[in-house]
Amino acid sequence: MSNRIFDEIPSFDANANQELSKEELLEMRMRLEQKFREVQQILKIDPNDPNSADTPERMAKMYVNELLEGRFNKPPKLTVFPNRSKVNDLVISKGIKVMSLCSHHWQPISGYAAIGYIPKDKVIGLSKLTRVTEYFAKRAQIQEELGEQIVDFLQDLLEPKALGVVIRAKHYCMIARGVSADESHSEMVTSVMRGRLLSDLNLRQEFLRLIDTR
Numbered sequence: 001m002s003n004r005i006f007d008e009i010p011s012f013d014a015n016a017n018q019e020l021s022k023e024e025l026l027e028m029r030m031r032l033e034q035k036f037r038e039v040q041q042i043l044k045i046d047p048n049d050p051n052s053a054d055t056p057e058r059m060a061k062m063y064v065n066e067l068l069e070g071r072f073n074k075p076p077k078l079t080v081f082p083n084r085s086k087v088n089d090l091v092i093s094k095g096i097k098v099m100s101l102c103s104h105h106w107q108p109i110s111g112y113a114a115i116g117y118i119p120k121d122k123v124i125g126l127s128k129l130t131r132v133t134e135y136f137a138k139r140a141q142i143q144e145e146l147g148e149q150i151v152d153f154l155q156d157l158l159e160p161k162a163l164g165v166v167i168r169a170k171h172y173c174m175i176a177r178g179v180s181a182d183e184s185h186s187e188m189v190t191s192v193m194r195g196r197l198l199s200d201l202n203l204r205q206e207f208l209r210l211i212d213t214r
Contacts (some may be wrong), residue, residue, distance in 0.1 A: 012071075013151070014103045014140035021074040025064055032060035060067055067101055070138035076131040084117040087146065090162070090203075092116040093126045094211045096133050102138035104174045111169025111187070113147075114211035117154065118162040118196060129154075143167055147192040162196035164207055 006027045012018055020028070036056035037047065040101050064072070100111035102109055115129045122199055136149045147165045168189050174181040197204050 014071075015136075015142075015145055017071055017073075017139070019074055025072060029060045029064045032063060033057050036060060054178070055152065058197045066138070067210065068139050073135075074160060075153070076128070076135055077181070078128045078131070079122060080122045080124055081123055083123050086118050087123065088161075089117055090116050090207060090210065091123070091126075091208055093129045095121055096130050098133060098137050098146075098167055098169055100137040100139070100141045100143075100146060100169075102171055103142055105141060105173040105177065106174040107176055108140065109137075109143060109169050109171055113165060113167045115150070115154070116162075116164050116207050116211065117158060117160040118198070120159055120161050122158045122160075124154075124158060143169055143171075143188055143190050147190050151192045161204065162193060162198075162200075163194040164197040164204070166191045166211060168209070 003201060004021075004024065006024055009018070009020070009024065033056045036059045040052065040056065047053060092114065092117075095114070096113040096115065098111045098113050100109040100110065101107070113133050115133070132153055133150055136146055136153070147167050150165050153161055154160070154165075166189065168187055170183060170186055171188055174186055175183045182203060191208075197207055
């Protein structure tokens, strides 16, 4: 049981992390539910409308337990293995689902990431790359910083010779509103490279060729 008073927990950046207890998360959900009921009232949505009656509860649960859970939980447990075979070539996982929220308008960011690295002394299971991506995506983000966070985390964990993350995603703050971009063509691509992928042009081109899904 946490001894902290909920109101004394400091606020922090939308894409940062602070672990909260189950009790604190429950209080957050309860407070959010009440605020979403107030939003419905302001928007003149009848609280007795059967399609909307339970919406505040659903929304509070969705934001705290799903869309923004990366803000409030520990990083995933990751097992790192020794590079016994002395692998010295690119190891790539692509097609990693990215589902996040634009921190400007809280609209979905939906797409895929590709992660590649050349091991030094450590390797990691490919499924864990998905876990890391999901952990940093489940918070209000901008895509540029999402890639940086993933790379920084994996750099510290693996200390690889080369590391790269490329994210391709659709931003519904542009598709559902504003300029109303064409969903079938609107896409943002960001890349973050470290080590040999940053310094070796031929290696970087090989990586980009291998992950190309056009």
